[in-house]
Amino acid sequence: MGFTIKDVAERAGVSPATVSRVLNGQQRYIRPETRERVLRAVQELGYLPDRRAQALRRRRTGVIGVLTPDISNPFFSLLVRGVEHEARAHGYSVLICDSQNAPEGEDRAIDALLRERVDGVIVTSVRADNTKLLKFLSKGIALVVADRPLTHLDVPTVTVDNVRDGYKLTKHLLALGYERLAFIQGPPDTATALGRWTGYLQALREHDLEPPKGAVVSGDFTFEGGYRAAKRLLRRLGAFDAIVAANDLMALGALYALRERGIAVPDELGLAGFDDIPMASWVHPRLTTVAIPAYRIGKEAMKLLCACVRTDADKVRHRVLPTRLVVGESCRPSRR
Amino acid sequence: MGFTIKDVAERAGVSPATVSRVLNGQQRYIRPETRERVLRAVQELGYLPDRRAQALRRRRTGVIGVLTPDISNPFFSLLVRGVEHEARAHGYSVLICDSQNAPEGEDRAIDALLRERVDGVIVTSVRADNTKLLKFLSKGIALVVADRPLTHLDVPTVTVDNVRDGYKLTKHLLALGYERLAFIQGPPDTATALGRWTGYLQALREHDLEPPKGAVVSGDFTFEGGYRAAKRLLRRLGAFDAIVAANDLMALGALYALRERGIAVPDELGLAGFDDIPMASWVHPRLTTVAIPAYRIGKEAMKLLCACVRTDADKVRHRVLPTRLVVGESCRPSRR
């Protein structure tokens, strides 16, 4: 069954300590012949060290946790992929905990990560003010925030400037001649959703405009949510000439709803989102959106986490990555 | 920092053993007052047991592994979700290992799962004949196969009948009047890809047809792969009147390539795939495909795994789930 280090030691005719030394690279104080015998025994038995026992003794697990709101959202699966690649390069395993966009799920996930004794955590929180995250810090577990900044905690953070992005995209639509921009909101307490909304309002204000009455609806960052939100919007058809969704997945859901109703995009209504997930360019018309470097956010967050673990000093600072406007065909090049 | 059971014991004025008993549900032989004190101490310290230490002592980890070829493929993320929900209901945690559709990645993942001492594994293998999977069985780790049957191993398996599906879809296209069906293959050694191809050939043979010359190209089950495959196919434009892709993701990649070249679907070319991933119905035209119950496959596989762990006897058998043809608009209702 499961062989232990003792089995290997016995087969090689050495002590468990020697086996451990051979396997842990302190190879200078070992006779080549012994080394050989041990490795052969390992090979023959197909011995693989028990990670749990190792973690217990070493007092570090070699596992970092990722707390993500929705792994089925391509944006986050890309972000997690960035974390994973960088983590692997540093010898860490990655434990993914999906909160399913629910505060309770997030609390459960935090407990799970604490029980697993992860060496560090990368968090994309549902709530911008989740105080339970303090538990990590109080237990000396490194914490890095990715994509969604926290309001109450000053920890290393990798984000983009969501307000700027919301502003940027809205300005773009206004420049194209759209004037009555409906808006599909993200989850209520989510930092990115709030930032984009704020930027949208700023841009409107600069043009002495307001959100069209009854054309601001709530969503939850999912395709389904975008679909339902768009259906609600369609009851006010005529009150707006374009729809801005707080992320691409909802924009795609809206596109589906519009198609169902036979409303042509961009001829009858403009449509835009945020993230630039791959699917945004797979559909027709391709989505106008703001490209957020999800993979790179994950990668940078993991780099920061490594820096945290190494240097106790907090010379690790926030990073704000650049974004890029992606002009698809979901908005008319120029209105009249 | 990290509190241990001793800290709790000390604070509650009892022995570690008592704390353990309170927390592990053998609560009948404990004085309510003591119980109270212990729980209060746990609360105050925010104590959470170390899962690794627990696993070491209990000789089971409470973790099951999922070996998946590509978690970014919506089909598999749905399958994994099915596993997760059922696992949670049985008190198991889930460790996901992505082989990135590469045999080497799969071997690495197997080692990782062995080191983690998972209690059981659900496998969707890249190769239908991966002998390294035997390691699980030889170490007494329960093994269940999901979606892609293995050729060399008789273990509990949850699948659909891929040959039948390939046959079914092809027959449908032929009935619509399509006669020259190009085919985009899946990865060479993958069971589902091979099955669908076989069914396709069977159906063609029944109509005394053959795959059109030069219109069978290889792919890798990814969107990008489907895109590239379709571009290769387009060099033989005119040799075929429809494209069958071995999965939806590739079909969507092909759709993108066709659109880029200004080829109308279904007016100029028919298009079909397998899986019925959500996106298949989000695009326009919606894809004609065969619905494979990914979520249910995952769920059933986890159920079988539980059955394996409980009963050593192999009364656990294979399960073949039903599928359903989904008629989208990507194929013309009737040719001529």
Place this chain on the structure above:
DNA sequence: TTGTACGCGTTATCAT
């Protein structure tokens, strides 16, 4: 009803 003592698999330390 509660405490003592041991063992789970591994590694760091000290001794040889």
Place this chain on the structure above:
DNA sequence: ATGATAACGCGTACAA
């Protein structure tokens, strides 16, 4: 260069 031993945090048989 290698072996013996303690310790990591927890659960449980057995003693009290």
